[in-house]
Amino acid sequence: MKAVVFEKQGLENLSVRDVEIPKVGPGTVLVRIRMAGVNPIDFKAVTSIPHVSPVPHIPGAEFAGEIEEVGSGVSGLAKGDRVTVYNRHFDGTCRMCRSGNQQLCVSGYIIGVGSNGGFAEYAVVDAKNAFRIPDGLGWEMAASLPVSALTAYHAIAESRLKAGETAVILGASGNTGLFALQFAHEIGSRTIGISRKNWIKEFGAEMVFDSASAVEKLKEFTGGEMADVVLNSLGEKFWDMGIKMLGYGGRMVGFGTLSGNMVGIDFNEMYSKQTRIIGSTGGTIDEFGELVSNAAAYKLRVWKKVGLEEVKSALESLESPEREGRLLVEMRN
Ligand SMILES: [Zn+2]
Structure with a gap:
């Protein structure tokens, strides 16, 4: 072969x-x-x-x-x-x-x-x-389904994202990003994609922000409350931006290090806002079974x-x- x-x-x-x-x-x-x-x-x-x-x-x-x-x-x-x-x-x-x-x-x-x-x-x-x-x-x-969809599916599950919450997807036009947008939208979150590609609106992004102005735009969009969930599949280069986007009680889920893996944390800011940083990798076999059954619903x-x-x-x-x-x-x- x-x-x-x-x-x-x-x-x-x-x-x-x-x-x-x-x-x-x-x-x-x-x-x-x-x-x-x-x-x-x-x-x-x-x-x-x-x-x-x-x-x-x-x-x-x-x-x-x-x-x-x-x-x-x-x-x-x-x-x-x-x-x-x-x-x-x-x-x-x-x-x-x-x-x-x-x-x-x-x-x-x-x-x-x-x-x-x-x-x-x-x-x-x-x-x-x-x-x-x-x-x-x-x-x-x-x-x-095995990598792109499942990684996003499990990360969203780990984030405990709920309807009505604000979810920010970094790298939203990427492999996992396109699925994360769809899953977050399906849950009923206000879904924001960080990307230069406006077509990601077809995948459930309510708003699309370019990374250069994303923090300011999110502030405007949420009236200063910022995000409940940030999904970071990109790693180091976008770490600080992701942290800045978290509101009180916010959760950042990381599952990729395409741009590097060494990050810093302002622990004072983290505990005083009760934010959480969650690692996620792949997904469970039960989640994979669910995805396979529902795959026809996704784009x-x-x-x-x-x-x-x-x-x-x-x-x-x-x-x-x-x-x-x-x-x-x-x-x-
Ligand atoms: Zn085992």
């Missing part, structure tokens, strides 16, 4: 190669991949995450496809089933798994980081990670669909200001 592979980290070391189709084992399924999403986690896997495994490595943390073969002991899945893949490997037995937080499994890892991923024609995953998708659901949405904006040969340039353009929606990898065989 064709796969995007690297042996040494660095975008310059990515190449498309012919490698053996992985073999199914007990409790696993072989997925013929139809589409994969391109996310910051893939960029990091290729460039900087230590102990990526195995090496040589196939990145790609978000993908969907058809079951090609089922391993022994697998029930409820058959060849030809259309599936999307929950992207955390989890044991199902540890304290975190038993509490329903499979994304925090103590022996867990992200598929595409701790195992080979989806920038390939086939991948083997645990059968318990493969979710059948509803008839009629397109591959584009199916391949956007997507696709910027580019590329082939495996263009994965490198797709990763390079992740942060491009010209990007207008999702980057997806399409298997063209």
Whole structure:
């Protein structure tokens, strides 16, 4: 099969190669991949995450496809089933798994980081990670649920956002941002997107502010009360702005560090306003099940669909200001 592979980290070391189709084992399924999403986690896997495994490595943390073969002991899945893949490997037995937080499994890892991923024609995953998708659901949405949609869904859940509250989404035109807007809007919050792209109004943003003037505009919009929830998928560069946007009792949920990961906190300001800073990563398997069931209700904006040969340039353009929606990898065989 064709796969995007690297042996040494660095975008310059990515190449498309012919490698053996992985073999199914007990409790696993072989997925013929139809589409994969391109996310910051893939960029990091290729460039900087230590102990990526195995090496040589196939990145790609978000993908969907058809079951090609089922391993022994697998029930409820058959060849030809259309599936999307929950992207955390989890044991199902540890304290975190038993509490329903499979994304925090103590022996867990992200598929595409701790195992080979989806920038390939086939991948083997645990059968318990493969979710059948509803008839009629397109591959584009199916391949956007495991990382983009689930990360936003869980972050919004962690924020305890309620109807009538003000939610600010940083990086609102990005992969997670577009879903966060929709989920926040669905809850009934006054949803504000920070972005240069005015089309995010189609995804539920009541207001769109450019980051340069966002704090002042939010002050105006809320009559000085500021936000109840700020979602920060961008990290360091936008940290201070996000903190300034929090009102009394506000919550900032962070789940990405695209712009850096070292941040400062004015603890005096934090405790006196009783604000909270919440970390969030991925989502639970129950949340993923909910998303898969409801996926038809959500929208997507696709910027580019590329082939495996263009994965490198797709990763390079992740942060491009010209990007207008999702980057997806399409298997063209
Ligand atoms: Zn576990």
